[in-house]
């Protein structure tokens with residue numbers, strides 16, 4: 001497996017992937033440990049929607065700390081094989097710790113999968129597709145490693161909740177060299193055309209809303225450093241960071257006042273997030289035959305739960 005280098009905060013990497021791997025290396029320690037750990041919630045839903053079952057071979061692309069990997073292990077059981085890959089060595093280390101002997105986890109680029117053709121019954125990727133510079137190429141790679149009749153399940157964030165537009169407003173003036181998100185894929189139609197372009201049809205999009213609560217402005221701040229936004233924050237001057245934190249704290253305290261009608265309350269209102277879950281099945285004739293056999297499993301009762 002290829003070893004990918006990652007960057008230090010002060011370093012000026014020219015390769016966007018080296019930069020991004022460094023950002024996630026540094027975010028990994030607190031990743032998904034604030035704001036109620038919603039990635040674990042969405043990871044479990046993705047595995048359910050994909051219909052992973054006992055004995056399945058599963059690839060989790062951009063596995064992070066294992067939000068998808070762990071529920072996939074539970075669903076595939078001792079007779080299954082679960083493999084996670086991620087660009088960030090630190091994420092891989094933490095995912096390995098969590099998975100124990102239940103999964104293989106490798107440092108690998110989602111755009112250069114080092115697996116045999118047709119190796120997996122399911123390819124899953126939670127909140128990874130929007131970081132990829134060449135998502136079309138990546139999806140072709142996902143299809144290559146899928147077995148006939150296999151299932152691909154991706155998740156991405158849906159459209160922005162306007163109640164959170166203030167966050168963007170506070171950093172609207174900021175100009176940075178690197179940004180993590182290459183293409184947001186926050187419209188179902190964009191995901192559909194991405195997948196149809198790679199030769200898939202039967203695309204399904206599921207929307208899942210999940211409410212997150214933050215205790216206070218300190219938790220909000222810790223949260224902002226725990227995921228890819230960290231990459232933007234690391235490019236700000238100490239003065240600009242301090243201003244951002246102050247303005248955000250003031251805003252959060254105002255929201256608390258509106259919601260609870262008392263000055264000291266610092267609890268934020270509920271925040272619905274939207275997950276777009278996308279399932280698809282391969283179109284090629286050979287694969288369609290296999291789908292007839294596997295279709296029962298992937299399109300049976302689990303679909304009713306969506």
Ligand SMILES: C[S@@+](CC[C@H](N)C(=O)[O-])C[C@H]1O[C@@H](n2cnc3c(N)ncnc32)[C@H](O)[C@@H]1O
Pocket residue numbers: 017020021024032039040043061062063064065066067068085086087088091108109110111125126127128131132227
């Ligand atoms: C938002 S996290 C999602 C992690 C996990 N799937 C989850 O749902 O919590 C995105 C992950 O994508 C990884 N990543 C970004 N670009 C990647 C690439 N080209 N190849 C593999 N992993 C990548 C990051 O290192 C990070 O761990």
